[in-house]
Amino acid sequence: MLTVTTANVNGIRAAARKGFVEWLSDTTADVVCLQEVRATDEQVPVEVRDVDGWHMIVAPAADKGRAGVAVLSRETPARVQVGFGSEEFDVSGRYLEVDLPGVTVASLYLPSGETGTPRQDQKERFMAEFAEYLVALRKRAEADNRHVVICGDWNIAHQEIDLKNWKANKKTAGFLPEEREWMTRVFDDIGYVDVARRLHPEGPGPYSWWSYRGRAFDNDAGWRIDYHIATPGLAEAAKTAVVERAATHDARWSDHAPVTVTYAV
Amino acid sequence: MLTVTTANVNGIRAAARKGFVEWLSDTTADVVCLQEVRATDEQVPVEVRDVDGWHMIVAPAADKGRAGVAVLSRETPARVQVGFGSEEFDVSGRYLEVDLPGVTVASLYLPSGETGTPRQDQKERFMAEFAEYLVALRKRAEADNRHVVICGDWNIAHQEIDLKNWKANKKTAGFLPEEREWMTRVFDDIGYVDVARRLHPEGPGPYSWWSYRGRAFDNDAGWRIDYHIATPGLAEAAKTAVVERAATHDARWSDHAPVTVTYAV
């Protein structure tokens, strides 16, 4: 059994002050993928960095205080890869891949974008380059007889059931037609599987992100943008998928909730 | 009897969250001079701006979130003056003068400076221009038969007894020889009086500012840089001068403590 969690922490220093450390010491996960760490290795609070029994790798952004992904694992990874071979994005703290026995686990933080701005162009450049990488990664995994799961904040809600107010958000970055179609291609053309949706085909939700503005969390006006996107064999091995909304409810240390999947591998 | 308090609030919005509102509702002062308000009129929390029985005038800096002085008085001032006739400094939120019956009260926030930098040059330009104004103000007050007191953060410790570690700070802005000599000229040549020191000639202290760094407050490693500087007649009428260290100890809402003087006028 391998339990993997993904969580966008929205600043690991702030999260550590608000309950992330307690969540980490309670979790039974074997691997934790983090996004928006917003800190270098040295800036990660020692209560997180030196927590007993965990191995931590951080891929910070060159731009101070922005983005940043990390992987915590109980086993030491056999291989670590920062970035996916992109000149533009490999220093942006958005992709970190580690090899654990039989399975490659990646932490992804896809740009959030902003409709009609250069930030949306950047998101689309990322999506185009990353889709190519996903193809190569899948081929490599098949050749090596390895499973792959890309965990993280993909910043796209795939279907109408993946956000509460889909009608109001048809022109909002994260639910644009071209973004949704891109995710469809990841599934249907490249061959990855949305693990949580496969286990729970019925919507709406469960959501994994709620804006801090207004009463979005209390009203469950959220989006499902945090995914486990896995190769088919691993997706079929998934036994449970849970959004730990309660974990964040007791002590809300991020605007995202952890998404945890247990794989029978 | 006229009781006047001066307090550098280090951001009135932060201070209001931390206990300044309670301090204000408890004080028996008739006039309160504030420095480092760091807010425009509209940005001042309503609990302060609309507090019953007080009239408030704010002189913010053109530079958002910086400096800013204010005067709260139970009586409506007959005259209000922002700045002291300086092209450079009148928009810098550092001087506000009001006329109350028989006495002119000013709130001053002198630049803090920084040894060997342009900020120290600015402080010295301010000191030069302001000294000239002090001469004119004293003459005008005598002609009008009015008392004057300039309350505020002068950002200079005058003597060795005015800071805990004077030996270590001989090259620190706020205790430079030229700054101390300038204050001596304000007293000996221009004829103003350091009210609190006149009532309490013995040092060391009492200090009115303690750095937030380290344990400066607990160790009373402070500076006396907040003064009531008055014309001689008013200084002679001063009955008590108190640094409200306890007020800030119960709920420390600033790195400065209020300095309160009661005048028998």
Add this chain to the structure above:
DNA sequence: CCTACAAGG
């Protein structure tokens, strides 16, 4: 070690 601002989300 605080403040407020700015930019990103």
Add this chain to the structure above:
DNA sequence: CCTTATAGG
């Protein structure tokens, strides 16, 4: 409505 960075203190 959050985060971190920055300048000023």
